[in-house]
Amino acid sequence: MAALPIRTLHVLAMAALVGGTTVLWYSYRSGAITSLVPARQFEWLFWGGVGVLVFTGVGNLGALGPPGPGTNWGRTLLVKLTVVVGLVGGSVVRTLLLVQASDREGTAGDLSPPLRRTLSRAYGATAAVLLSIVVLAEVLAHG
Amino acid sequence: MAEDQSGRMGVDKTATEGEPARSAEGGDGRPVSLVTWTLATFDTALFVLLGILAAHASGGLADLLGGLNTLVGVAVFCYLWALFVLAVRWVHSRVTLGNAPLQTLVLHGVVAGCATGVAFLLGLFAVALVPTIQSGGVRLQAVLVVLLIGAGVAAVVGGVVGLLASLLDTAAYGLAGYLLPEAGNEQVTEPRRQ
Numbered sequence: 463m464a465a466l467p468i469r470t471l472h473v474l475a476m477a478a479l480v481g482g483t484t485v486l487w488y489s490y491r492s493g494a495i496t497s498l499v500p501a502r503q504f505e506w507l508f509w510g511g512v513g514v515l516v517f518t519g520v521g522n523l524g525a526l527g528p529p530g531p532g533t534n535w536g537r538t539l540l541v542k543l544t545v546v547v548g549l550v551g552g553s554v555v556r557t558l559l560l561v562q563a564s565d566r567e568g569t570a571g572d573l574s575p576p577l578r579r580t581l582s583r584a585y586g587a588t589a590a591v592l593l594s595i596v597v598l599a600e601v602l603a604h605g
Numbered sequence: 606m607a608e609d610q611s612g613r614m615g616v617d618k619t620a621t622e623g624e625p626a627r628s629a630e631g632g633d634g635r636p637v638s639l640v641t642w643t644l645a646t647f648d649t650a651l652f653v654l655l656g657i658l659a660a661h662a663s664g665g666l667a668d669l670l671g672g673l674n675t676l677v678g679v680a681v682f683c684y685l686w687a688l689f690v691l692a693v694r695w696v697h698s699r700v701t702l703g704n705a706p707l708q709t710l711v712l713h714g715v716v717a718g719c720a721t722g723v724a725f726l727l728g729l730f731a732v733a734l735v736p737t738i739q740s741g742g743v744r745l746q747a748v749l750v751v752l753l754i755g756a757g758v759a760a761v762v763g764g765v766v767g768l769l770a771s772l773l774d775t776a777a778y779g780l781a782g783y784l785l786p787e788a789g790n791e792q793v794t795e796p797r798r799q
Contacts, residue, residue, distance in 0.1 A: 464675040505639055509646040516650045517682035520657060524670035524678060531662055543658045550654065551777075554647040558781035561640055562703075566788055576786035 465525040472518035475511040476596065482507060483589040490582035496572045498564050501581060505557045512550060519546075535602065542598040549591045556584040637694055640702065645693040647777075648770040649686045681729070688724055692717035692767070702778050711771045718767015722759035730755070 482504050489495035523539075530536050563577055573581070637645075660666040670678075696713045730752060737743050 464679075468675055468679070502639060506642060509643050512650050513646050513682075513686055516653055517679050517686075520653065520670070520682070521675045521678055523657070523666065524673050524675055527667050527671060528661065529667070530664040532664075536661070540658070540661060543654060543661065547651065547654050547658065550647060550650050554643060554774075554777045555781045555784065557643045558640070558778050559785050561643075562778075562782055562785050566785075574786070574788070580784070580786050 464521070468518045468521040468525070471514060472522060475514040475518065476592070476599075479508060479511045479515070480589060480592045480596065483585045483592060487582055487585035487589050490573075490578050490585065493578070496578070498560060498567070498573065501560055501585075502564060505560060508553065509557070512553070515546075538598060538601050542595060542602065545591065545595055545598065549588070549595065552591065553588060556588060559584065637690060638697065641690065641694045641697050644702075644770075644774050645690040646686070648693065648766075648774070649682075649689040651773070652689075652766060652770075653682065653685075684728055685725060688721045688728075692721045696771070702774065703782070707775060710775060711768060714767040714771025714774075715764045716767070718763040718765070718770065719760040720763070721767070722761075722763020723756050725763070726752075726755050726759040 486495070486501055486504060489500070495501075528536065528539060531540050560581065563573075563581075567573070567577070657666065660669050696710070696717050700710050700713050702710070730748075734743065734748055738745060738748060
């Protein structure tokens with residue numbers, strides 16, 4: 463009975479993360495955003511979303527009853543889980559980089575071009591990894 | 606950690622020595638800082654993901670999740686998440702990441718991990734066993750013995766998790782500092798070189 467709301471929450475959380483990181487990537491790249499404030503606000507949502515994705519993901523797995531790692535489906539799941547671990551590890555470095563940049567430069571002032579480039583790359587890489595997870599999820603859902 | 610660092614610059618010297626930092630946790634009025642929220646979620650997510658990954662690689666994931674009700678699973682995860690937030694918040698109220706010696710940080714991480722492990726176990730016991738004890742299905746003495754042994758095991762497991770988490774958090778913070786591009790304006794440090 464809880465499977466549908468859990469799955470819906472999973473998809474919504476993923477959509478928020480993909481959308482947010484893509485907007486920040488493009489905004490820092492194009493110079494539309496020149497401060498750290500939007501990124502700092504998004505990071506709260508991002509980590510909340512990560513938590514939601516993990517527990518709803520585990521809930522989905524429980525509802526599906528995953529086959530072993532020897533099957534194609536199981537191997538794809540193994541790859542997806544590994545990519546998710548990589549995403550979480552990379553994202554913590556990105557957030558801590560943002561925090562240290564805020565400590566050094568303040569949140570309101572204009573960003574230096576190297577920092578803007580670094581943030582753009584960080585959010586771009588995050589968005590790319592998130593999209594690869596979406597593709598893997600698609601493979602798991604539809605074969 | 607602007608709220609951590611800029612709000613705590615005045616207390617960092619004491620905080621790094623292991624004394625409590627007196628400033629509010631979140632400088633922007635939030636009960637937790639962005640660093641606490643980030644690291645607590647990172648630690649929780651990694652803990653669960655690595656467990657799932659290991660269970661799946663060994664072929665036991667279906668059995669593990671098969672007996673788990675979805676809502677119970679969500680409740681357990683949220684409880685664990687809340688405990689991690691409290692543990693990281695406690696550590697960060699006493700030592701500042703990036704400034705404190707690694708040994709101090711790890712020690713606090715181990716203590717917080719032990720407490721989290723025991724609190725997690727007690728929470729599960731309270732939910733799972735109290736109704737059974739009240740209905741007279743289980744003898745109280747037997748429950749206490751199991752609880753005592755379980756608390757010891759949970760403290761050890763929690764301590765190991767706390768140790769690994771504090772090492773990982775410190776490594777991530779160091780890597781973030783390494784990847785941070787040099788400041789455009791270096792005049793803060795220039796005069797000191799003269």
